[in-house]
Amino acid sequence: MWDSEGKKYLDLYGGHAVISIGHSHPHYIEKITNQLSDIGFYSNSIQNPLQTELAEKLGEISGYTDYQLFLCNSGAEANENAIKLASFVTGKKKFISYKKGFHGRTSAAVALTDNPKIIAPVNETENAIILPFNDIDATEAVLKTEKIAAIIVEGIQGIGGIHIPDEEFLVELSKLTRKYEALLILDEIQSGYGRSGRFFAHQYFDVQPDIISMAKGMGNGFPIGGILIKPEIKPWPGMLGTTFGGNHLACAAGIAVLDVIQKEKLVQNAEMVGNYLMKELAAFSSEYEVRGKGLMIGIEFKYPIGDFRKKLLYENGIFTGVSGQNIIRLLPPLSLNFAQADDFLAAFKKVFIEISASLAKH
Numbered sequence: 001m002w003d004s005e006g007k008k009y010l011d012l013y014g015g016h017a018v019i020s021i022g023h024s025h026p027h028y029i030e031k032i033t034n035q036l037s038d039i040g041f042y043s044n045s046i047q048n049p050l051q052t053e054l055a056e057k058l059g060e061i062s063g064y065t066d067y068q069l070f071l072c073n074s075g076a077e078a079n080e081n082a083i084k085l086a087s088f089v090t091g092k093k094k095f096i097s098y099k100k101g102f103h104g105r106t107s108a109a110v111a112l113t114d115n116p117k118i119i120a121p122v123n124e125t126e127n128a129i130i131l132p133f134n135d136i137d138a139t140e141a142v143l144k145t146e147k148i149a150a151i152i153v154e155g156i157q158g159i160g161g162i163h164i165p166d167e168e169f170l171v172e173l174s175k176l177t178r179k180y181e182a183l184l185i186l187d188e189i190q191s192g193y194g195r196s197g198r199f200f201a202h203q204y205f206d207v208q209p210d211i212i213s214m215a216k217g218m219g220n221g222f223p224i225g226g227i228l229i230k231p232e233i234k235p236w237p238g239m240l241g242t243t244f245g246g247n248h249l250a251c252a253a254g255i256a257v258l259d260v261i262q263k264e265k266l267v268q269n270a271e272m273v274g275n276y277l278m279k280e281l282a283a284f285s286s287e288y289e290v291r292g293k294g295l296m297i298g299i300e301f302k303y304p305i306g307d308f309r310k311k312l313l314y315e316n317g318i319f320t321g322v323s324g325q326n327i328i329r330l331l332p333p334l335s336l337n338f339a340q341a342d343d344f345l346a347a348f349k350k351v352f353i354e355i356s357a358s359l360a361k362h
């Protein structure tokens with residue numbers, strides 16, 4: 001990216017994990033431009049063949065070929081629909097989510113988000129039960145005593161600071177939800193669409209969710225979200241609905257993103273470059289902890305990282321994200337190459353030495 005004075009930046013934040021295929025990708029521009037001159041929008045009362053094309057491509061690339069796709073406009077909306085759908089099909093109204101989880105700011109999604117500051121009184125509900133992350137015993141205890149419609153969990157916790165669910169925890173959740181006739185919703189809004197080095201982060205493990213929610217990387221900045229729904233769940237007319245969701249422009253953006261992910265092998269690239277970054281960062285110092293998968297990386301320091309990030313940005317032209325006070329969060333476009341990773345590593349090491357020296361003085 002370049003600023004108004006022509007200064008060059010390396011964007012390792014990707015507009016909060018949204019820029020998946022890179023800014024201004026020519027194929028993306030061409031697809032959306034052509035679509036706009038054809039037709040930009042028409043209501044969902046008329047069939048839109050682009051939705052079928054997107055669903056088929058997504059099924060093929062993600063491996064969920066037999067899942068159904070419902071399209072909407074954002075992450076919160078995707079989770080809201082996933083929660084509503086789970087409640088419809090199970091006839092139950094209570095949900096389990098986890099500490100440090102984030103699922104969006106709308107009513108049901110925010111009630112299941114572990115942040116009281118963003119839950120307005122109108123969103124408070126006894127239907128939301130937030131349990132310790134990775135705690136299978138606490139989960140089963142609640143499943144035994146309450147009528148739970150579904151469990152919602154992030155593929156990798158993003159806003160909470162890049163925490164990966166234990167393999168055993170996710171696999172057990174998948175078994176327990178079947179045992180207690182609840183559904184498993186995987187929130188892959190941040191961790192999905194190739195970011196983790198798999199199409200969905202949960203695909204590192206042997207788990208098969210009932211519903212998968214997606215958004216951020218799906219449109220490379222064009223607002224689009226969606227849920228993948230297992231084939232056993234049968235919709236009825238009007239069960240879910242939306243005016244703007246799955247419109248022609250959004251589908252053109254979504255198809256362009258999948259074209260590029262496939263053609264440029266971006267999932268594989270995220271795994272290779274991400275692993276390289278994490279290995280190099282971990283080898284450089286044990287003064288911080290490195291966590292993540294693919295190009296979803298958290299670096300947790302023992303001190304607040306405000307000055308560290310400012311030095312990276314203003315003195316080295318590198319933009320990074322955060323989580324809380326002490327964690328640098330890297331969510332670059334999935335097209336990040338090794339040379340760019342090396343530029344970041346060189347700047348990171350330089351800033352780390354400078355900050356360490358200044359801390360030692362005080």
Ligand SMILES: Cc1ncc(COP(=O)(O)O)c(C=O)c1O
Pocket residue numbers: 074075076077079102103104105154158159187188189190191215216
């Ligand atoms: C895991 C997760 N779920 C849901 C959301 C909400 O998405 P949106 O901001 O598009 O509503 C976010 C956004 O950061 C997220 O990271």
